[in-house]
Amino acid sequence: MTEGTQLIRGLEGVVAAQTKLCDLDGAHGRLAYGGYDIADLAKQATFEEVCYLLWRGELPTRGQYDQLVMSLVAARELPKPVVDALRLAPKAADPNRTFQAAIALLGAFDPDADDNSPAANHRKAVRLTAQLATLVAATHRIRNGAEPLAPALDLSHAANFLYMLTGTRAGGAAVKAFDASLTLYAEHELNASTFTTRVITSTNSDMHSAVAGGHGALKGPLHGGAGEAVMRTLMEIGEVATVDAFAEKALAEKRRLMGFGHRVYTAGDPRAAILKGMAEEACRQSGQFKWYEMAVKLNERIHAAKKLIPNVDFYSAPLFYSLGIPVEQFTPVIAMSRIAGWTANIIEQHADNRLIRPRGDYTGPKRRAFTPMADRGQTGHVDTRR
Numbered sequence: 122m123t124e125g126t127q128l129i130r131g132l133e134g135v136v137a138a139q140t141k142l143c144d145l146d147g148a149h150g151r152l153a154y155g156g157y158d159i160a161d162l163a164k165q166a167t168f169e170e171v172c173y174l175l176w177r178g179e180l181p182t183r184g185q186y187d188q189l190v191m192s193l194v195a196a197r198e199l200p201k202p203v204v205d206a207l208r209l210a211p212k213a214a215d216p217n218r219t220f221q222a223a224i225a226l227l228g229a230f231d232p233d234a235d236d237n238s239p240a241a242n243h244r245k246a247v248r249l250t251a252q253l254a255t256l257v258a259a260t261h262r263i264r265n266g267a268e269p270l271a272p273a274l275d276l277s278h279a280a281n282f283l284y285m286l287t288g289t290r291a292g293g294a295a296v297k298a299f300d301a302s303l304t305l306y307a308e309h310e311l312n313a314s315t316f317t318t319r320v321i322t323s324t325n326s327d328m329h330s331a332v333a334g335g336h337g338a339l340k341g342p343l344h345g346g347a348g349e350a351v352m353r354t355l356m357e358i359g360e361v362a363t364v365d366a367f368a369e370k371a372l373a374e375k376r377r378l379m380g381f382g383h384r385v386y387t388a389g390d391p392r393a394a395i396l397k398g399m400a401e402e403a404c405r406q407s408g409q410f411k412w413y414e415m416a417v418k419l420n421e422r423i424h425a426a427k428k429l430i431p432n433v434d435f436y437s438a439p440l441f442y443s444l445g446i447p448v449e450q451f452t453p454v455i456a457m458s459r460i461a462g463w464t465a466n467i468i469e470q471h472a473d474n475r476l477i478r479p480r481g482d483y484t485g486p487k488r489r490a491f492t493p494m495a496d497r498g499q500t501g502h503v504d505t506r507r
């Protein structure tokens with residue numbers, strides 16, 4: 122090991138940045154943005170207010186709020202070439218790939234793309250937040266052979282997204298549940314995708330590049346991709362009556378159960394508790410209560426056996442599903458919420474930047490003499506297991 126270094130696998134317990142955005146108390150299961158408890162924000166604030174809080178450090182006054190809402194609404198349309206590019210992807214391709222590529226492409230049409238000043242980054246944060254919602258809906262419709270819908274300018278961010286996705290205006294309860302889930306996913310300190318955005322930012326790269334990279338980290342099943350995996354698990358189980366048999370088999374096989382466990386929370390994920398209540402209501406309203414019942418039963422069974430806690434992605438799965446969000450779009454939907462936190466972290470990183478460049482602990486062969494190819498033997502066999 123190089124002198125003065127220490128190997129910390131997975132950077133567990135390492136503090137890599139100071140932040141004013143998110144206060145995550147894993148031992149007590151508490152989470153606050155800018156000092157405001159997540160439960161209060163989910164209940165009383167809109168996602169647009171939460172965006173303002175994350176970007177500006179304070180809740181907006183009425184005037185500031187109206188101005189932000191106007192800017193977000195004005196930025197909803199995607200550049201036409203970006204929509205055309207979405208049509209080039211194979212319909213069967215994972216929408217996360219199309220979505221990630223389109224984020225990078227949006228940078229090619231953004232007038233502030235290479236400007237890392239705070240003012241330009243605030244303008245880009247607004248544009249990206251508005252555009253990502255349109256992008257998720259457009260990706261979904263195009264891969265299903267439908268035309269993207271123009272944004273409805275009179276609707277809130279959450280309501281407009283559900284409209285652009287499904288083509289119908291959702292009821293007040295569904296909009297409130299979705300809006301609150303956007304708030305709950307908006308920011309979460311130095312999780313893998315946010316850390317990725319900070320690493321990219323630390324090279325003085327730009328916001329679109331950082332966000333596209335962040336989505337690459339988010340889509341992994343150990344991170345944001347877990348939500349989709351939870352819903353696929355519930356579908357695999359199929360019925361409430363088969364939860365016990367599934368759990369027994371999964372435990373015996375030592376299967377990794379998606380939506381359970383967390384690196385930081387030991388006393389429970391506060392977002393999961395709120396999402397559980399919202400999932401119950403939404404599943405009941407949509408006539409698909411079985412998904413909620415199955416999730417509760419699985420949670421009880423797994424907690425009793427392994428003391429594993431459900432994380433944010435566990436109850437968001439039945440919630441999103443009952444709101445009509447397609448399973449393969451769960452992760453892009455998480456990104457259209459987390460964009461608020463990603464962009465806030467990018468702004469914060471630029472304001473106090475130091476290149477993020479850890480060390481590796483070399484475990485390969487010791488220094489040795491170079492062997493010319495003629496002296497390396499004749500076999501053409503490549504060991505593909507390595």
Ligand code: COA
Pocket residue numbers: 131342343344345347376377378379380381382383384385429432433434
């Ligand atoms: N299913 C089964 N066992 C799990 C588990 C899960 N979801 N999460 C953790 N464990 C067990 C591990 O097997 C390990 O047990 P061991 O010590 O007997 O080997 C122990 O708990 C610690 O797990 P580890 O993977 O080392 O913890 P971590 O901090 O690296 O992982 C997660 C955190 C989130 C990656 C992990 O809990 C996980 O894979 N969860 C499922 C994916 C998920 O829901 N991700 C979304 C997170 S918000």
